[in-house]
Amino acid sequence: MTNAEAYDRGFAHLSSHTVAPLLALTCAGRAPRLLDVGCGTGVVTSAALALGAEVTAVDADPGMLELTARRHPYATIRRATLPVLPFEDEQFDAVTGNFVINHVAGTAEALKELHRVLRPTGILALTWWKADEMTATNVFADAIAASRIPYEPPDRPFTGNDTPPRFTALLAQAGFQAAAVDTVRWRHQVDLASWWTDVVQAGGPRFDVIARQPPETVECIRGHYDRLAAPYAREGFPVCAYLAHATR
Numbered sequence: 100m101t102n103a104e105a106y107d108r109g110f111a112h113l114s115s116h117t118v119a120p121l122l123a124l125t126c127a128g129r130a131p132r133l134l135d136v137g138c139g140t141g142v143v144t145s146a147a148l149a150l151g152a153e154v155t156a157v158d159a160d161p162g163m164l165e166l167t168a169r170r171h172p173y174a175t176i177r178r179a180t181l182p183v184l185p186f187e188d189e190q191f192d193a194v195t196g197n198f199v200i201n202h203v204a205g206t207a208e209a210l211k212e213l214h215r216v217l218r219p220t221g222i223l224a225l226t227w228w229k230a231d232e233m234t235a236t237n238v239f240a241d242a243i244a245a246s247r248i249p250y251e252p253p254d255r256p257f258t259g260n261d262t263p264p265r266f267t268a269l270l271a272q273a274g275f276q277a278a279a280v281d282t283v284r285w286r287h288q289v290d291l292a293s294w295w296t297d298v299v300q301a302g303g304p305r306f307d308v309i310a311r312q313p314p315e316t317v318e319c320i321r322g323h324y325d326r327l328a329a330p331y332a333r334e335g336f337p338v339c340a341y342l343a344h345a346t347r
């Protein structure tokens with residue numbers, strides 16, 4: 100199984116929760132030209148196509164793009180890494196980015212670039228996790244810490260820009276109007292054993308360290324995960340995301 104397939108089996112179910120609010124903001128008009136940045140395996144792209152949008156989907160990861168291209172032949176697929184986009188000025192009516200801005204080095208530059216490719220009055224809608232309420236993944240970080248392996252968590256490029264007031268200010272600085280940030284909370288209900296397997300296989304910058312460990316260390320981390328995740332078996336993991344939206 101590729102990382103993209105593992106992402107699709109696990110994380111994509113978590114991230115799909117914010118697709119409806121993102122598209123309510125961006126696909127209200129008829130057949131908008133929509134740019135889906137950091138499309139991953141296409142949860143937003145898929146739903147936007149179903150609403151009749153003309154979708155261009157971009158991602159930095161070729162594996163994600165390959166899967167999205169195979170599944171969604173009616174979307175235009177391009178490889179691109181924010182903060183740089185290979186598009187003309189004012190080419191899109193709307194831009195969505197579901198849980199990508201938190202991976203981008205250079206938030207201010209990325210917002211300026213998204214502003215550039217939107218037409219006047221076009222809509223931008225972006226989500227990211229509220230890190231301290233992201234129990235579904237924090238249990239993995241806590242399990243790694245409890246196992247006491249020598250491990251330096253990767254820098255999180257978005258830290259410092261991830262609060263609603265700061266992000267709203269960055270949107271305004273990039274030239275956007277009517278910027279606002281909503282909070283979305285839900286429970287991620289998932290089989291705990293499957294969630295372990297899917298997150299470890301998908302890896303990514305925070306959790307690929309687990310699969311690199313010797314088997315006895317993986318077992319140790321797994322033991323801590325089982326203990327930390329157990330209280331959420333019935334009700335699901337509490338998770339919280341921010342949804343920012345603004346007009347060009």
Ligand SMILES: C[S@@+](CC[C@H](N)C(=O)[O-])C[C@H]1O[C@@H](n2cnc3c(N)ncnc32)[C@H](O)[C@@H]1O
Nearest residue numbers: 114137138139158159160180181197198199202
């Ligand atoms: C958490 S996934 C979200 C994927 C998808 N939007 C979803 O909701 O499932 C983040 C995605 O952003 C992509 N990504 C990370 N950094 C990026 C960048 N600087 N520019 C474009 N894509 C990026 C990753 O490859 C990954 O597919």
